[in-house]
Amino acid sequence: MCAAKSRWHTRRHALRGASRPLYLWHRPGRVPWGVRRTSLTPTPFAPRAHERRPGAFAWGRPRRDGSRRPSVTTRNATGTGTPATPEPEPAAPASPAAVPDAGHPEAVIAAARGRIDELDGRIIALIRERMAVSAHVQRTRLAAGGRRVHLAREMEILRHYREGLGRPGTQLAMTLLELCRGR
Ligand SMILES: O=C(O)C(=O)C[C@]1(C(=O)O)C=C[C@@H](O)C=C1
Known part of the structure; x- marks a missing residue:
């Protein structure tokens, strides 16, 4: 089996008509005695960073209306499955020539x-460039007797990124703000 991957979707099971995939769940090197623990589980587990991208985990048979289970990124805190934030479509490549898809x-x-x-x-x-502009704003505000941090403005920025990129956008905005004004 492939050592690099820690999970496999069992296609055979999916083809037999299971309502959701089973995963062969591997925990490499996590146990002190060095043995890999492996189990087959349909249980949802905490998604990894790459699985939290918009559109990840839209598994399961399509519903009668053709829709699918909402992905983990859109389930709300109560787990009722109501999308919390509409997922933005990923931007298309600038031009097909820029990213060839044949060959x-x-x-x-x-x-x-x-x-x-x-x-x-x-x-x-x-x-x-953003850091330089932000530093200019902060210096100007400090020179006028204000504070370095402007929380209301930061809230606007967090919302902007969340609306543009979904929930991970908030994290990205926080990282940007940290780069621009420090911790
Ligand atoms: O917009 C401002 O007032 C800024 O100071 C810029 C900025 C930012 O980098 O976006 C930086 C610090 C503030 O807390 C809020 C926003």
Whole structure:
């Protein structure tokens, strides 16, 4: 079995018509005696970071109206399944030529990674620019006798990111604010 993955969706079970997938759940190296514990479970578990992205875990058979179970990112605190925040659609690539989708998987992945690196470079440059503008605002406010932190404005920013990116957007905004005004 593949050591890199800690969970597998059992396709055979899914094909037999199970209402949701079973996972072979692996906990590598977590036990002191070094044995992997493995179990097959349909139980929902705490999602990992990559599983909390919008759209993750929309598993299960489609309902009669064609909809699916809401993903973990949209279930509210009471677990009633009512979406808490509408999930934004991921932005489409700027142009199909920028991210080719045909050819050898290695070539497609290498090209897409090049594009991701380029985007990350631009994101970092934008964050640095934001930090400079934010520092300017803070210096101006401090010089006028105000405080470095403006909580009402921070709430606006958190809401903006949450509306744009869903719940993980809040975390991203908090990280940005920390970069801009310190802890
Ligand atoms: O908008 C402001 O008043 C700022 O000082 C900028 C900023 C930000 O980086 O967005 C930084 C600190 C404040 O607590 C709120 C927001």
